[in-house]
Amino acid sequence: MKKLLFVLLLIGCTKTVPITPTPPINRDIFSVSQSSVSNGTEIVFSLKADGIYTLTMGDTVTNQVVTRERFKGKAGENKLKIYTKTLPVKYLYLILEDTSKTKIGKTTITVN
């Protein structure tokens, strides 16, 4: 009983650290014209086939490419995390292409 009280006391005195997980975007990001993301947001999109794809983010104002990532995609639903700490602008376009540079999807994102 004494041990139980001690455990309860310990739990009661432990500082609660709030965890605010970044909510994932469950729907296909390219199915909508615009989404908001924050650092670590997981985005979802569908591919028809396995293969090498690229995702390009660029400045919607200057049209300059900010970053481009090459990755291995798989047929069906794919998940990818967006990190925003290094991004120099708030409003970006996001383009998905296959190896033949065929545009598969395009949307815009706003960095929160």
Place this chain on the structure above:
Amino acid sequence: MKNLIVTLLFLLTSFLGLGQSVSAPDSKSFLPSTSGQDASGFSLSGFNSTATLLASISLVNPPTGTTFNLTTTIGLTAASGFTLAGNKTRLVVTGTMANINTALASLKVNTGSVRGNIALSVAATINPTGFFYNGTNGHFYRPVTATNERTTYTNARARSLLTTFKGQTGYLVTITSADEDAFIFANVPATNVWFAATDEVIDGRWVIDAGPEKGTVMKTQNGQLNGNIAGVYNNWAWGEPNGANGSENYAVAKWNGAASWNDLSNNWNNPYVIEYGTWTNPDDATFTEFYTNSVTHTNGDVLTARFNIDFGNNVDKSKFSVKANTYTNNAWSVTTNTPRLISGLGKVDMTSDLDTVKVSSGDTRATTTGGQVEWCVVYDYEPQNQRYQILIDKREFPQGTSPSGVTNLQLFDLWNGPVTYQWDDGTWAAYWIYTPTEFNFVGSSFTSNIRRAGFFWGLSAEFTFIPNTMFKQHGIDLLYTNQTELNTLYNSIVSVSDVFLAFKELSNRGIFGNESGNEFGHGIQYMNADVDGNGIFNEADTYRLLQHLTGVQSLTEYSTLTYLMKLYSKSDYDAITKSNWSTQFNSTRSLLPFSLNTGTLNNTYNVSATWVGDVNLSHSATPIVTNVVASNSTRSSFSMSIPNEINASIITEIIGDSVYAYITIDPLKQELVGTQFKLNYDNSLLKFSSVSHKTKGSPTNYGTDRGNYINFGSLITDGGVLDNTTEYKITFRPQTKLDNVLGLISIGFTDAVNKAGSTLKIRIK
């Protein structure tokens, strides 16, 4: 004989009072809510220098909050009811003309926030011995206290009416206020003094018996307080008036030396006081031989200070703010702690932050009035040097006034301007007055004060020395949003284009280094390229620039704005040429001094901003004057704009336990000689590993980790170019397992330069 006539004329004019006057300054604008503003310029002249004068200084219906004060009151005595010190709207003093003039020269106006006309009036008259002036009501009083002049009340009343003073008929003094009662008490050296109050018509019904208030009922019954009329001044002793013996019908003040009154019979021979003046407002005074002048200043204008700061085309002006500073006690201090934002057009208004209290400028202005003694000598004009030599008797200099500090002189109507101190032999102080025009001694209105004597002129002049004042030295101190953003900005200011241009300028000076450079179009470019600031642009500077680019060593020891930015007035900036730049001020500073002009209310300052190392002036003001040296040699098509482009691409990928970023270059048709990239990375998830350069020729390739970005690129200065095989590979190690991510790496600032020295825009395709 001639001297005799002059002397007689002088005596005559003195006797008649001719030539006495009060001169007033020109109207001016005062600043609202500002203390200590110079209101000098009134001056008495023509009075006997040894006479005691009475002078009145008044603000007539001033705006609320407006006062004046005298900072110098040496030799003055405040008239009854006044004190010399402090701020006031009216002051009456006695003193000699010289003392009063010295005081008037120190006249300061203190304004409040309420604006309007500020009418200043100065009046002066000779104050004869035996007459006392009450500044409260503007009346003169003459006590009659000599034993043989003491008389009965009725005689005193009658005799007073037979006298005149400065055009006013006298009357037996009336005492209508505690202030006037106190004045009599203080200034009449006698007791039991008759004043004009009687109940001779109806016992106990006391009335004022003379002057403008004659007939006013004071009280209706005898007894100290019995029957006193409210609002009418009474000050009877205890138990008085009592009408004793049925004959005590006349009033005395200072009864038995006390401050109260009594009633006495007409059998007494008492002293009395004659009063002159029939008005209640001193400003309505109509005495003759009372010389007045006035000026109406305004309190409606604001001293303004507006700035147009030219940062060039590629700097976000709104990131800057400014604070006003003043320089006192060898240090700058802010006038207002709240910074003012600069508009997107580079404009900022600092009017509200100015410190408009004037301080001594350290030098002195001398002014003159006609006097009795020749304190000044003017030697004959020296036409070959276009100057006069003048001597001023040292005895005219008050203690503490240094002859060498006198820089300006108003000498009668002969000269009003600068003087150059020459020497001081203990007896005379000598000055030069440089003027192409000879003085008009003969036509002067002060001829009675000017005597021709052989090879010089003797001037009977009284000197007044006034310390010159000025606004404090001001400065605007620029601030940037924050240090992190400033670092980012400065990295884009000094880039590969600047370094290449510096190399190019240096190489074009030829193998002997003595040929004129023909890359830089402006002197300021040399100054910005002369990064060690020794007045010479040479290899050491280009090496320092290269070190900065490659990350070996920053250009400046500190990265705060003060150590990066250079501020100039636009006129100074535009005056920097390719031939004089090495002698110009070339230090970084974010605080630019500026001066408020005494005579100018609306001040606009044009400021040009530039940066150490900004060789191509990409982030600097463009000088108006170009000093292009005509040359037969080929001149590059240097331009401040960014007319040309090259292509580049970026791709990142995760392979195994590494993250790679590849940047490739396509120079298109450009002769590309320099590249610079800033690659941002998320240092919470990635750790920098290496940069590898794939370039042709022998460029200087560089790559430096700056904590959260990599600065890398290439620079060729041997004549070669970078082609489309150029590729940079940057490798990072993930701090945690990563898979399918985007945004950990991104392109930030970029710069490129072609062989001609032109900055190229890199389009990331």
